Amino acid sequence: xxxxxxxxxxxxxxxxxxxxxxxxxxxxxxxxxxxxxxxxxxxxxxxxxxxxxxxxxxxxxxxxxxxxxxxxxxxxxxxxxxxxxxxxxxxxxxxxxxxxxxxxxxxxxxxxxxxxxxxxxxxxxxxxxxxxxxxxxxxxxxxxxxxxxxxxxxxxxxxxxxxxxxxxxxxxxxxxxxxxxxxxxxxxxxxxxxxxxxxxxxxxxxxxxxxxxxxxxxxxxxxxxxxxxxxxxxxxxxxxxxxxxxxxxxxxxxxxxxxxxxxxxxxxxxxxxxxxxxxxxxxxxxxxxxxxxxxxxxxxxxxxxxxxxxxxxxxxxxxxxxx
Numbered sequence: 001x002x003x004x005x006x007x008x009x010x011x012x013x014x015x016x017x018x019x020x021x022x023x024x025x026x027x028x029x030x031x032x033x034x035x036x037x038x039x040x041x042x043x044x045x046x047x048x049x050x051x052x053x054x055x056x057x058x059x060x061x062x063x064x065x066x067x068x069x070x071x072x073x074x075x076x077x078x079x080x081x082x083x084x085x086x087x088x089x090x091x092x093x094x095x096x097x098x099x100x101x102x103x104x105x106x107x108x109x110x111x112x113x114x115x116x117x118x119x120x121x122x123x124x125x126x127x128x129x130x131x132x133x134x135x136x137x138x139x140x141x142x143x144x145x146x147x148x149x150x151x152x153x154x155x156x157x158x159x160x161x162x163x164x165x166x167x168x169x170x171x172x173x174x175x176x177x178x179x180x181x182x183x184x185x186x187x188x189x190x191x192x193x194x195x196x197x198x199x200x201x202x203x204x205x206x207x208x209x210x211x212x213x214x215x216x217x218x219x220x221x222x223x224x225x226x227x228x229x230x231x232x233x234x235x236x237x238x239x240x241x242x243x244x245x246x247x248x249x250x251x252x253x254x255x256x257x258x259x260x261x262x263x264x265x266x267x268x269x270x271x272x273x274x275x276x277x278x279x280x281x282x283x284x285x286x287x288x289x290x291x292x293x294x295x296x297x298x299x300x301x302x303x304x305x306x307x308x309x310x311x312x313x314x315x316x317x318x319x320x321x322x323x
Contacts, residue, residue: 057092063100074128082148084130089256093123093130097148104145107138110253129186133251133258189246189262195294200237203295205229205322211298212316217305221274221317228273229322235273236296236319239286242266249287254297254318259289268305278305 060066063073066085071094073085082095082103093106113136123131208225210218225232243264250261268282285302300316
C-alpha cells in the first residue's frame with residue numbers, strides 16, 4: 001500500500017499512522033522473539049567453528065550467562081578491548097562491553113600458527129597478567145571494540161549492574177566504577193623456590209618417570225629414584241634449595257593445567273644419590289615446573305653428567321606421588 005504523505009495535511013493523521021506502524025512493529029518483534037526463544041533454546045550462544053559444526057565452540061553472548069557458566073571477569077573495562085572473561089583450562093578469552101554483550105574472542109595456541117595469527121610473549125591488561133606464557137593468538141571481533149567501554153546510560157531509574165562486576169540488577173542504583181588496584185608484584189623466583197622446598201618436605205612418597213628419550217643414565221636415575229622413593233622428596237628439596245642464578249622460564253601445560261617454570265644451576269654433587277658416577281664439582285642447568293600450590297611436577301637436567309655424556313644432554317622427568 002502506498003501512502004502519499006504530501007496529501008495528508010492534518011499532522012495528527014500523520015502522527016497517528018506513525019504510531020500504528022511503531023505499535024505493529026513492536027508487537028511483531030515481541031512475538032517473534034518469544035517464538036524464537038521457544039524454538040531455539042541455544043539463541044544465547046554464538047557458534048564458532050572451522051567448517052565442522054559438530055566441533056563448534058559455544059560462546060555465551062552475555063556476561064550474565066558467562067558468569068553463570070563459571071567464567072571469571074574483570075570489573076575494569078579496557079578501552080578498545082572491553083572486559084576480559086577467562087575460564088581455567090579454556091584456550092581462549094572472551095571480552096564483553098559495558099552492556100554485557102560479547103564483543104570479541106581472543107584465541108590462544110601454544111603451537112606456532114600461520115598468519116593471521118600473531119606471536120605474543122604474554123597478555124597484560126591494566127597491569128594484570130592474564131596470559132603468562134609465550135603463545136600465538138588470533139583476535140576475532142563480533143562488534144566494534146572501540147565502543148566497548150561506552151558509558152551505559154538508562155532512561156529509567158532502575159540502573160544496570162554488569163554481572164561480571166556484581167550480581168545486583170534493578171536495585172535503583174547505578175554500579176559504582178571499580179577503582180584501579182595496583183597488581184601484586186611478581187615475587188622473585190628464589191622466593192617461590194622456598195615455598196617449593198616447604199611443599200617437598202610435606203610430600204608423600206614420590207616417583208620419577210622419564211618424558212624424554214630413555215638412555216642408560218636416565219634409566220639409572222629412575223631406578224635410583226625408585227629405590228630412594230621414600231627419600232626422593234628430600235633429595236629434590238636439597239637440589240631446589242641449592243639452585244643458583246634462578247629466573248623464571250617458560251610456562252608449560254601438564255595435564256591441562258598451566259605450570260610455572262623456574263630455571264637455575266646446581267652443583268652436580270647434589271645428584272649423586274640419583275647418578276652415583278656423576279662428575280663432581282660441575283654446574284648443571286636445572287629447570288622445574290610447579291603448579292599453583294608450589295608442587296613440583298616436572299624436572300629437567302641439562303648438561304653432561306659424566307665424561308662419556310654429551311655436553312648438550314637434556315633429560316626431563318615427570319614427578320608424581322606414589323598411589
